[in-house]
Amino acid sequence: xxxxxxxxxxxxxxxxxxxxxxxxxxxxxxxxxxxxxxxxxxxxxxxxxxxxxxxxxxxxxxxxxxxxxxxxxxxxxxxxxxxxxxxxxxxxxxxxxxxxxxxxxxxxxxxxxxxxxxxxxxxxxxxxxxxxxxxxxxxxxxxxxxxxxxx
Numbered sequence: 001x002x003x004x005x006x007x008x009x010x011x012x013x014x015x016x017x018x019x020x021x022x023x024x025x026x027x028x029x030x031x032x033x034x035x036x037x038x039x040x041x042x043x044x045x046x047x048x049x050x051x052x053x054x055x056x057x058x059x060x061x062x063x064x065x066x067x068x069x070x071x072x073x074x075x076x077x078x079x080x081x082x083x084x085x086x087x088x089x090x091x092x093x094x095x096x097x098x099x100x101x102x103x104x105x106x107x108x109x110x111x112x113x114x115x116x117x118x119x120x121x122x123x124x125x126x127x128x129x130x131x132x133x134x135x136x137x138x139x140x141x142x143x144x145x146x147x148x149x150x151x
Contacts (some may be wrong), residue, residue, distance in 0.1 A: 012097030061088050063102045067126070075103075075129040077110050084110035086129065093125075103129055 009017075014028075021031045059071045069075075073088040086095040086106050093099070093106040096113060100106040103125025110128070111121035 010097075015097075059090065061090055061092060063092070065102050067103060069131075073131065075106075075131060077107055077128045077130065079111060079128070080114045080116075082114060084113065086110075093129075 017031045060068045062068045069088045075086045077084045092101045095106040107123045107125040107128035
């Protein structure tokens with residue numbers, strides 16, 4: 001048996017793992033092992049670590065609205081004294097356990113979580129979300145397509 005280590009994961013990630021598990025058969029370890037085997041058997045690209053300072057070799061998520069951001073980039077949105085964080089994934093922007101196809105719906109969800117509801121929560125995600133890492137520059141200076149359609 002291999003040496004065991006403890007890994008802390010968020011509840012939303014754990015719940016996603018549970019959906020992939022066979023009841024009374026799988027452990028968290030076997031589910032992660034199966035995911036890794038699946039990824040390794042299909043991946044032709046080398047993964048870029050989230051804390052990498054270089055985005056030149058990164059895989060980019062591209063929204064239908066012209067945004068192109070490196071997968072793994074952390075975004076933050078300060079609002080009403082709180083800072084909300086989101087992660088760029090291959091399929092979109094993950095915020096609070098949910099994947100959004102564009103920046104603005106993720107930003108609106110952050111405002112909803114802070115208690116702002118209805119039309120008051122509507123916001124331009126490009127204005128609300130700031131780049132946290134690995135590109136510590138304003139959103140507009142990170143690689144993006146030339147399209148500037150509004151959210």
